[in-house]
Amino acid sequence: MMPLIRPTNDKAYAENLICQNMAVYHKQLNMCWDPALFAKDWGELDSYELVxxxxxxxxxxxxxxxxxxxIRELQIDPQWQRQGLGSKAIRYVIETAQQADVNLIRLRVFCINPAIALYERMGFRVRKTEGxxxxxxxxxKETGNLVK
Incomplete structure (x- = not known):
């Protein structure tokens, strides 16, 4: 299934989905959501909704x-996870970077997040770990086994 990936300015939707998806990690890592930091960062990002x-x-x-x-955020609604949408979003970023003649894609992920397996399947490698x-x-240029 191919989602439509289109620009969004809906900060409330974004914040709600991020908070919902990340709550378990924040709790396990004893972290608190920072709405002020999110508001500051939101204005500096190119944001897209998957539809x-x-x-x-x-x-x-x-x-x-x-x-x-x-990739600063990649969040899939829990009802739609494990259906290939994350892979499609990553391929969208790859294509966007290629068009801009940029060769690297970077992201950060909590060490306890099972999405690491997706990122590794998509060719990402851990370059460093802090905390x-x-x-x-x-x-x-890496063309390894990419999830279809």
Whole structure:
């Protein structure tokens, strides 16, 4: 199933989905959600909603510099997880980076997040770990086994 990936300015939807999906990790890591930091960061991101049959099913937030594209948020509604939407969103970022002639994609993920397996299947590798966070990246030129 191929989602429509379109720009969004709906900060409330984004914040709600992120809080919902990340609550278990925040609790396990004894972290608190920072709405002020989210509000500040929101204005600096290119944000997209994933839509299937006119229903929003996910969120993708990216930014970039001359060296890399950064996946800052990739959140899929729990009812739609494990259906390939995360892979499709990552491929969207890969295509966007290729068009901009940028060769790296980077992201951060909590060490306890099972999404690490998805990122590894999509060619990301852990470059460093600080505290409870993995810093991962992949080269666009890497064409390993990408999930279809």
């Amino acid at each position: 299937i049959n006119a229903s929003r099913v996910g969120l993708l937030c990216i930014n970039h510099d001359e060296n890399a594209y950064y 409870e966070t993995h810093y991962m990246e992949r080269s666009i």
